[in-house]
Structure formats: C-alpha cells, structure tokens
Amino acid sequence: MQLKKPANKQAKSTNFTSISGKLTLATCTLLQVTGQTAQASDDWDIQSALMIYSESDGRVSAIEPIVSAKKEIAEDEIVNVKLVLDSLTGATPNGAHASSAVQTFTNPSGNKSYTVQPGDNPLDDTFLDTRVALSGSWEMPILDNRSRIIYGANVSKEFDYMSLGASATFMRDYNNRNTTLSYALGVNADSIDPSGGIPTPFANMRAAGSGTNREGSGDSKSITDFMFGVTQVISRKTLMQFNLGFSNTSGYMNDPYKVITVIDPLTGLPTSSFTDPDDLPYVYENRPDSRSRQTFYWKTVHHLTEDVINVSYRYYTDDWDVSSHTVDFHYRYELSDGAYLQPHIRYYTQSAAEFYTHSLDFGETVEYASADYRLGELTTTTLGLKYAMPMGDNSEFSVRAEMINQSSNTVGTLVGDQLVQELAPDLDAVIFQVGYSFRW
Amino acid sequence: MKAIITMLMLTLLLPACSLSPIQPWERDLLAKPSMALVPDEMDNALDEHIYFSKEGSLGGQGVGGGGCGCN
Numbered sequence: 001m002q003l004k005k006p007a008n009k010q011a012k013s014t015n016f017t018s019i020s021g022k023l024t025l026a027t028c029t030l031l032q033v034t035g036q037t038a039q040a041s042d043d044w045d046i047q048s049a050l051m052i053y054s055e056s057d058g059r060v061s062a063i064e065p066i067v068s069a070k071k072e073i074a075e076d077e078i079v080n081v082k083l084v085l086d087s088l089t090g091a092t093p094n095g096a097h098a099s100s101a102v103q104t105f106t107n108p109s110g111n112k113s114y115t116v117q118p119g120d121n122p123l124d125d126t127f128l129d130t131r132v133a134l135s136g137s138w139e140m141p142i143l144d145n146r147s148r149i150i151y152g153a154n155v156s157k158e159f160d161y162m163s164l165g166a167s168a169t170f171m172r173d174y175n176n177r178n179t180t181l182s183y184a185l186g187v188n189a190d191s192i193d194p195s196g197g198i199p200t201p202f203a204n205m206r207a208a209g210s211g212t213n214r215e216g217s218g219d220s221k222s223i224t225d226f227m228f229g230v231t232q233v234i235s236r237k238t239l240m241q242f243n244l245g246f247s248n249t250s251g252y253m254n255d256p257y258k259v260i261t262v263i264d265p266l267t268g269l270p271t272s273s274f275t276d277p278d279d280l281p282y283v284y285e286n287r288p289d290s291r292s293r294q295t296f297y298w299k300t301v302h303h304l305t306e307d308v309i310n311v312s313y314r315y316y317t318d319d320w321d322v323s324s325h326t327v328d329f330h331y332r333y334e335l336s337d338g339a340y341l342q343p344h345i346r347y348y349t350q351s352a353a354e355f356y357t358h359s360l361d362f363g364e365t366v367e368y369a370s371a372d373y374r375l376g377e378l379t380t381t382t383l384g385l386k387y388a389m390p391m392g393d394n395s396e397f398s399v400r401a402e403m404i405n406q407s408s409n410t411v412g413t414l415v416g417d418q419l420v421q422e423l424a425p426d427l428d429a430v431i432f433q434v435g436y437s438f439r440w
Numbered sequence: 441m442k443a444i445i446t447m448l449m450l451t452l453l454l455p456a457c458s459l460s461p462i463q464p465w466e467r468d469l470l471a472k473p474s475m476a477l478v479p480d481e482m483d484n485a486l487d488e489h490i491y492f493s494k495e496g497s498l499g500g501q502g503v504g505g506g507g508c509g510c511n
Binding site: 047048049051053064066068082084086129131152154156158160161163165166167169175176177178184185186187188190192223225226227231233235236237239241243245247255293295296297299301303308310314316318322324326330332340342348350353374375378380386400404406427431433435 | 461462463464466467468469470472474475476477479480481482483485486489490491494495496497498499500501502503504507508509510511
C-alpha cells in the first residue's frame, strides 16, 4: 500500500468532518503530491540500531549493529540498502539430554572433548560466530501509476554458511487505491561447510582424537518462496493486510552440530552397549531433505484518537508436522512533542515435528530423527517496551528492552533416568536496543 | 492444508466486501508513519531474525530474506 507521508510527520488526528475541513485537506494533499512530483529527495533516510541479545545460564549472547539507508532516486523510485553484523558467543544445546551420569562430548572438529555434569543440560560452549548480511531493494513504478515492483537481493556470510537470495514483488492498486494485491517470488541458495565436515546421519559421535564419522565437507539447499497478499483500507482509521505464503526447501537441512542421545531402554541412561569404546552414545541427527511450508498472516493497524494499535496473527504449518500460532501486539502510546511509548506482547506456540525425539533406544532404527528443541513442542512469550523521542526535525532516538521466555514440553514416552531429568529446560533471554534515525 | 485453503478463500473475498472507499482527502491518518504496516523496520528485522533462529516456523510477512546457519 503506497501511502504518501504527511508534510508534518507529527500530524494530529484532526477530524475533518466539515466541508471546509475536507476542502482544506484535499488542497493540502494536492499541493503535497505536486511538491513530491517536482523533486526526488537528495537526502538519504538512515536508520541505525545496536541490539544486545543475551540468554540466561551462559547461553548465547549476541551484539548486532544494523544500518539501513533509503533514498528516493526518482519519482516513486526508492532504493534501500541494509547491512547487519551479528557477533555471537556462548553455549548452545548440542541435542543430547541431561542425565544422572557425567557425559563427555567431542567438539565439532573432533580433537577436543568437553564434559557435562550430572543433571546439566548439555551445551557446546565452543559456539562462536560472526555473520555479515547485506541486502538491498529497488522499488519502481511499472506498467502504469497503479503498479510497482520491488526487486530485492541479499547475501549473508558466516564462517560455515553462505546464503544468496533474490526476490521480486509486484503490487497493484485497485478500488481507488483502497485495495492492493501483491505477488512475491523469492529464491535462495544456501551452502554450508560445517566445522569438521558433514556428519554421517545416525553415525556415532567419536571420542576426541579417534576420527570423525563424516561423509563430506559441505552441502547445500535451495528455497523457493511465493506469497500472495491483499492490503485493504477498511476505514479512515484502519488498514488490514492478509498474506498467504508457500515455501519449498530442498537439500541439506540437518543441523551438523546436533546429536541425539542413545539410551539404554530400561534405565534411560546413555547406553554403554556400543562395542567400540570410542563410539560415544550420541548419534548425529537426520532430517528429511525437503520441507513444504504454508503461512497465513493477518495484520491490522488501527488508529485510535491519538494512539495506534498494530496487531498481527500468523498461522504456520509444514509437512514436518510443525504447526504454530503467533500473535503479536504493539500499542503506540503518544506522548507529548512526538515522543511515544510502545508496549509489545508476542505469544508463539508450536507443535513438534513428527520426527522430534529426546533420545533413541539402543538398536532402534528410524528414517529421521532430531532432538533439536526448536523442532519440539514449545511456547515463546515476549514482553517489551520501547521509548522513542524526536531529536530535531528529521531524526529520532529510541531505546527498547524485551524479555523472552521460551518453555518446552517433553514429548513421547520417557523411561528411567529421563523421568527425573529436565529434558525440556526453559530459556530466558533479554534484548536491549538503542536506535537512531536521521536524514543525511 | 484445509485451514490454508479456507484462509485463501477469505483472502480472495476480502476486496469484494462492500466497504465504502476512502477518498484521498480522508487519508490523513493512514498517511502517518505510525500507521505503516511495518512502522519499526529495524525492530522488525532484528526480531524476525531472533525468532527464526529460536523457533521452528518462519515467514508470513514477505519472501526471501537472509538465510542463516542458525537454523
């Protein structure tokens, strides 16, 4: 939905009910359009932010600076470039579950081991990564003044991962510009070269220095996305959007750093039945090499007397049997002089993938299995608050804090020691972010 | 899939609803930056990436975007 910015960014919600009021506003609108036609802005709109993300219990911490630059290079022709740096440290779950026994694991390169104490959630504390992501888009009119197209491209690089993507979104206005239909197509080609190579599915993690069960150095996957959207002006105060998304991924989708505990089916403890003592009781996961996803997304933006409500709902389902519901709610509470406070609530709940499991029994054979908690049954709750204030005519400073709680449920039948262990520990995280936008 | 087909039908029917069109001179509120579908692009991009790396779902708002080894 292409909506022109008002001349005054802090326009008040004056109710133009009288004929003279409407005429005044119509005149202003015409003048404003004329003014914008005459000039493409020489300035760049710069948005920047620094986010700090920190999980409890020494898990992942991230520092993420982001900067975006947007410019109208010609009438209704807008370019946008965005750069993100993502620096991560800390410990991440390796897929195995807590046990009453001391557990020893080998790091991905296969030359060092680490030990997890009884009752502790097994975490690989060698996690360290830096990601650089660059994306750009170019929006331009096409066919006539009711249609436009946005071309997008993105590249992202980590030490073991590379992603290249391109997209095109065609939008056309109908119904006196009260309805906009969108059609979007995106393709991505990703490649992974994990530390130590690609693990052989269901092969044992080997003791440090005894070799690694690997079947190659790298692999790849491709993603095709299609989206159809309708944006509808409902009233002078309400805007609504509906999107339907279809996505297909094919290729390597295992997490090469995740294992599954192989248990003694009577005791629930990591098995000691493997004949080779260098075969640790953990095997590498294996997921299907295709995934088909569908999403339905609804968003409504509603203007109250001064404040604005922005609420959305997403239904997601895929052929791995993961389905989820997401509700997101922002309330922009206007303060004086253009400043605002914005509480945020997000609730997310998902079902487990059909092959998600906490463990495998010794001797059990399955086609697919993963103990990655992100494919399990989980609920995420987020509470946040943002404060923003103008700093002069065209700049704004903001600060926000968010608290995230993620709670997981156990699935399947647990036995023996598993019944007294925390197999699905909660995760708490906080976000702190400062932002500054200006015209340059 | 049934749910998605039902929602597709609803989506296609929406523009056919007999809403009285909003005229250009009635767009004062809709034109405010706070009424944009995504008023906080930075926040949205950062949040989307966090939830993509911590949950099993993704998408809804658009197509493509940066892939990541985090999930």
